[in-house]
Amino acid sequence: MAGVQGRVALVTGAGAAEGIGFAVARSMAEAGAQVAIAATTRRIFERLEELGAGHAAFVADLTDSAQVARLVAEVAAQLGEPQVVVNNAGMIQQGKKHTMARIEGVSDADWAAHLAMNVTTAFNVTRALLPDMQARGYGRIVNVASVTGPVVTIERTAGYSAAKAAMTGLTRATALENAKFGITCNAVLPGWIASGSATAREISAGKRSPTGRPGRPEEVAYACLFLASEEVSYINGAMLVVDGANSLVEMK
Secondary structure (H helix, E strand, C coil): CCCCCEEEEECCCCCCCCHHHHHHHHHHHHHHCEEEEEECCCCHHHHHHHHHCCEEEEEECCCHHHHHHHHHHHHHHCCCCCCCCEECCCCCCCCCCCCEEEEECCCCCHHHHHHHHHHHHHHHHHHHHHHHHHHHEEEEEEECCCCCCCCECCCEEEEHHHHHHHHHHHHHHHHHHHHCCCCEEEEEEEEEEECCCCCCCHHEEEEEHCCCCEECCHHHHHHHHCCHHHHCCCCCCCCCCCCHHHHHHCCC
16 A cells, blocks of 8 residues: 555644654654644654654644644645645643533633634644645545544533534535545544543543453554545545444443
């Protein structure tokens, strides 16, 4: 398989050493891509040191379309126009408080923050990259959503659930509008993953899955790598669940 060999790949939300984003970046680099990694803080340059030569790192707030435009231009200047993007930014941003509340207790600010972080980020990056992908006649877009929202949900996560469900809607719309340009857009929906940000409660929930353990970031990364590959040209608008069969359990 050609996979992503020789492609320029942008991976967002890659700042955490034990996170899904950096696991995706490593898998892309190992598969021969030139990888641009982005995060909201300068710790992304620590990740770049781990990736090694031939790659690049950038700091940007992806909820800000102007910063996204700057990011895309800087990636193009250093590595070339991205032909692959993995929209992983979202869920948790270090240094910011995340309030869980029932729907009637969700503030306007918290609602807006969940949507901005979990779906506007992907929208801004996708919108910025599509014109070049369309002109090139090639593109692979992978959105890291979640089973929470599109498949299942948890009490007091209305903002997060709604945003991740919206991300799958964005995935389908992008796929439909761009299939004729040789562009695919698919989503990966992780379940309980033992990332660096996982809580003890989330790890415990993963241990009660049918597989008997939470997933590993690299297991999500390989799903992203598959959907980002050149050969995966007829899978478009799909939702790939990576949750150890947990969402299949009806009797709990």
